[in-house]
Amino acid sequence: MTDTYDLIIIGTGPAGMTAGIYAARSKLKTLVIGGVLGGTANSISYLENWPGFRGKGVDLMKRFYEQLNLYDIEVVLGEVQNVEKKGKGFSVKTLDKEFESKAVILATGIKRENLKIPGEEKFVGKGISYCATCDGFFYKDRGVAFVAREDCNPEEILALAKITRKVYVITTGKRMKCENEIKKFPEKGKIEIIPNSVVEEILGKEKVEGIKVKTGKGTKELIVDGIFVGMGSLAFTKFAKSLKLKLDKENNIIVDEQMKSSVPGVFAAGDVTNSKVRQVLTASSQGAVAAKSVNDWLKE
Ligand SMILES: Cc1cc2nc3c(=O)[nH]c(=O)nc-3n(C[C@H](O)[C@H](O)[C@H](O)COP(=O)(O)OP(=O)(O)OC[C@H]3O[C@@H](n4cnc5c(N)ncnc54)[C@H](O)[C@@H]3O)c2cc1C
The missing domain is CATH 3.50.50.60 (FAD/NAD(P)-binding domain)
Incomplete structure (x- = not known):
């Protein structure tokens, strides 16, 4: 029954x-x-x-x-x-x-969608986060990357920019749909958008120390303590x-x-x-x- x-x-x-x-x-x-x-x-x-x-x-x-x-x-x-x-x-x-x-x-x-790159799992809680509202606070005055598709959530980027020293926004898109909104933030000077890019590698031994990013103009390394994944x-x-x-x-x-x-x-x-x-x-x-x-x- x-x-x-x-x-x-x-x-x-x-x-x-x-x-x-x-x-x-x-x-x-x-x-x-x-x-x-x-x-x-x-x-x-x-x-x-x-x-x-x-x-x-x-x-x-x-x-x-x-x-x-x-x-x-x-x-x-x-x-x-x-x-x-x-x-x-x-x-x-x-x-x-x-x-x-x-x-x-x-x-x-x-x-929450992840980055799907090798080593990602190892760094969860050690520099990788899927929730800017939750973990942004732990990166006060430090450098972070925010990885998103072109249809981004400007509130998450703003939350990070208010707390951190620098936010690199890595996007596969040519242009982020929220770019105009970002330009209106008082903290816009802290935000650098890197278009046409993908994160290739997470650098660091025990915790995140940086990322290797493939851009339209070649590969570059960025020193960051945190990576926020905003892929939806x-x-x-x-x-x-x-x-x-x-x-x-x-x-x-x-x-x-x-x-x-x-x-x-x-x-x-x-x-x-x-x-x-x-x-x-x-x-x-x-x-x-x-x-x-x-x-x-x-x-x-
Ligand atoms: C990395 C990270 C850090 C975070 N940090 C914070 C923080 O510092 N502070 C904060 O407030 N929030 C934080 N959050 C967010 C917080 O974890 C979530 O908002 C919260 O857990 C949501 O609760 P929920 O009950 O809605 O869903 P969940 O906690 O996701 O629970 C969903 C439940 O549904 C069950 N379920 C799913 N499908 C089925 C199914 N078909 N049959 C039966 N059961 C099913 C799952 O097993 C689970 O028990 C963080 C999230 C992440 C990912």
């Missing part, structure tokens, strides 16, 4: 676990299914923007899980293969089981394809202020949404809002 719930939350990162805590406190019969307990937040080498905590992301996530376990809530580790409408509710399938619920919260996060991201929403949710161009689920998606009964929280800020704090708060909204929606 299929197990039936009021709510199934997919994702065990900050958004999913917080949604679980709030749902349990509202006495909803809830199941949380996730691939990795802690999600992307486990990879934060040093987190200092969660008020009241400073340390490794994985340690904060252990505390989240302990807190979730204080409640009468089921947690299943596994990958959801498919979510679809079934009668008035939803069917959620993992590889070996089917579950049913009246509502679902999708909190599955995003995959893709939200994990493929398993929910049959729901025909409204998505943006990076597959992020478009939600309203109550974290409702375009499909009644489907809510979303955290990085997987079209939210502009992607942080542990915002993912958690969206998880709380989503659970509260599910509770209200079930009463309607």
Whole structure:
């Protein structure tokens, strides 16, 4: 027989676990299914923007899980293969089981694109970052590179320029689409755009010390302490394809202020949404809002 719930939350990162805590406190019969307990937040080498905590992301996530376990809530580790409408509710399938619920919260996060060059993995957390808002602060008064496609995010470049001494913007494009916006920044003097370029090699032994860049005019080495990868991201929403949710161009689920998606009964929280800020704090708060909204929606 299929197990039936009021709510199934997919994702065990900050958004999913917080949604679980709030749902349990509202006495909803809830199941949380996730691939990795802690999600992307486990990879934060040093987190200092969660008020009241400073340390490794994985340690904060252990505390989240302990807190979730204080409640009468089921947690299943596994990958959801498919979510679809079934009668008035939803069917959620993992590889070996089917579950049913009246509502679902999708909190599955995003995959940030990497540079795809040898040695990249070795330097993650040792100079390579995929989140300028998160890690820019650690590069105060130092030189960094920001690697992006031509359709760049000027806010990330500005965030880096405000903190660091110098930002080299490496782009494969002939011209960056946000170039005119960059020119308006008071910090524009710190930013040097290097067009038609690709990063060929990361230099350094234990940590990033520089990069080798192939440009239209030959190869050059730049001395930098940090490399920020801004190549875009893709939200994990493929398993929910049959729901025909409204998505943006990076597959992020478009939600309203109550974290409702375009499909009644489907809510979303955290990085997987079209939210502009992607942080542990915002993912958690969206998880709380989503659970509260599910509770209200079930009463309607
Ligand atoms: C290098 C780096 C540094 C960062 N530093 C900071 C920082 O200093 N401060 C900060 O606030 N934020 C930081 N962030 C951002 C922060 O990690 C994210 O914003 C946050 O983890 C988002 O939480 P989430 O729950 O939305 O998604 P995630 O943490 O990505 O969790 C997604 C969850 O969904 C699960 N999942 C995905 N697909 C499926 C599926 N099909 N079936 C079941 N489960 C699935 C995953 O296993 C995971 O449990 C950083 C991110 C990176 C990459």
